[in-house]
Amino acid sequence: MSLLAAAVARRASALFRPAAAAASLRRMSSSSIDALRAEAASYRAMAAAYRVKADALRTATHDGELVGVIQSTLQSHDRSPVGEIPSDFPFEINKTDGFADVTLTRSLRGEQIEVLVSMPTLDQDEEDVSSSSDGYYTSSCSDQDDQDENSPQEQTVPLTVTISKGDGSSLEFSCTAYPDRVEIDDISMKQQTPGVVAAALEDDEDDQVYEFSQLEENLQQELYKYLELRGITPLNAKILHEHMINTDRRRYLLWLAKLSDFVKKD
DSSP: OHHHHHHHHHHHHHHHHHHHHHHHHHHHHHHHHHHHHHHHHHHHHHHHHHHHHHHHHHHHHHHHHHHHHHHHHHHHSOOOOOOOOOTTOSSEEEEOTTOOOEEEEEEETTEEEEEEEOOOEEOSSOOEEEEOTTSOEEEEOTTGGGSOTTSOOOEEEEEEEEEEOTTSOEEEEEEEEETTEEEEEEEEEEOSSOOHHHHHTTOOOOSOEEEGGGSOHHHHHHHHHHHHTTTOOHHHHHHHHHHHHHHHHHHHHHHHHHHHHHHHOO
């Protein structure tokens, strides 16, 4: 009986051993997986820290290069001061904080003359302009084919000239100021009450805009003279052009200096 009992015990032990082994294997596998996960998380954290250091090094290097380019650009620009407006300039100059545009005003024979001077732009379609014998300017495209297509674009200054009468009516000229001349682009008129001629023609349309080049040539000449007598002369256009170009350059240099200071900040 003792031999039989021992055999039964060994048989039972053999039956339970695979289950215990399987349970032990499951415990070992779970522990190993957790360890591998922890190790992988550690590697990811180390890799992220390395990327941050590498990115910081690259950005610091590039920021230094950018500051160098900005400083080189600053040095390459002409730092001449903004041109002084002569004392006999006929307009009062008004500037509004936060706006680059300048407004010129004057009174003449009961008229209020206002000139809105915008910041310079690049002229895209420059026409050949010839001076007539009496000193006024006319536009001509006859020599346009002879112009050098590779000639540099010159900066122009947009002007809006408004001449107002006491009754509230006004005449508005859209102009372009070049370094040596003023060109009228469009003209429009606003009236509070129709004039005698307009009433006779039974025309009550207001604020009509006409392209200046479509007007009769003699009318163009007289309108140029009309503006010149009110202070919109080639000389004053040159003064305004140089003043606005220099102001624009100074604003750009100031912006570059601020950009350099920002990039250098930690």
